[in-house]
Amino acid sequence: MIQETSILVAYFSCTGTTRRVAEKVAKAAQAALFEIKPAQPYTAADLNWHDRASRSSVEMSDPTSRPALAGIPPHLDSYDTLFIGFPIWWYVAPTLINTFIEQINWTGKRLIPFATSGGSGIEHCEAQLHRQYPHAAWRSGRLLNGNPSAEQLAAWIAEVLKA
Numbered sequence: 001m002i003q004e005t006s007i008l009v010a011y012f013s014c015t016g017t018t019r020r021v022a023e024k025v026a027k028a029a030q031a032a033l034f035e036i037k038p039a040q041p042y043t044a045a046d047l048n049w050h051d052r053a054s055r056s057s058v059e060m061s062d063p064t065s066r067p068a069l070a071g072i073p074p075h076l077d078s079y080d081t082l083f084i085g086f087p088i089w090w091y092v093a094p095t096l097i098n099t100f101i102e103q104i105n106w107t108g109k110r111l112i113p114f115a116t117s118g119g120s121g122i123e124h125c126e127a128q129l130h131r132q133y134p135h136a137a138w139r140s141g142r143l144l145n146g147n148p149s150a151e152q153l154a155a156w157i158a159e160v161l162k163a
């Protein structure tokens, strides 16, 4: 099943947690890996959620915020399945993920979100993404906290690709 599909795992990560899990997802799915990078990297001060004036606080409180990307994946047309990984920020996906989704052509692709967090679930993120992009072919996503094993990831990927 996995071999019949062409999969890209695209992820955004500021402090490495989502990156580590994205690398494992890509390996388990025999997929290509792409890092979603902001044109302007986030500094530690930018990520301070205690500071209402920090870059992340300002962006996340503005529904129209669309931070610029450093680039989009090459050869995107050749993939039929796209996993999109991100850290949960303020219970939802960072607005950089909105920029990404709005700048790529996802027509005809399955989109599967995954996330890491300090404890928040992914359900609220998924509900918001479904509301924002109702025409995308969303498949059920997953919170991948706690260093899931290769076997756990393979079981989830097989299940999601069957749907």
Ligand SMILES: Cc1cc2nc3c(=O)[nH]c(=O)nc-3n(C[C@H](O)[C@H](O)[C@H](O)COP(=O)(O)O)c2cc1C
Pocket: 012, 013, 014, 015, 016, 017, 018, 019, 047, 048, 049, 056, 057, 086, 087, 088, 089, 090, 091, 092, 116, 117, 118, 119, 120, 121
């Ligand atoms: C600005 C900001 C907002 C966050 N908001 C949440 C949140 O709402 N719920 C949560 O559980 N964790 C939250 N976190 C924690 C991150 O989701 C968590 O540390 C994540 O694993 C970081 O991934 P990364 O290392 O790939 O950047 C937040 C972190 C930042 C920087």
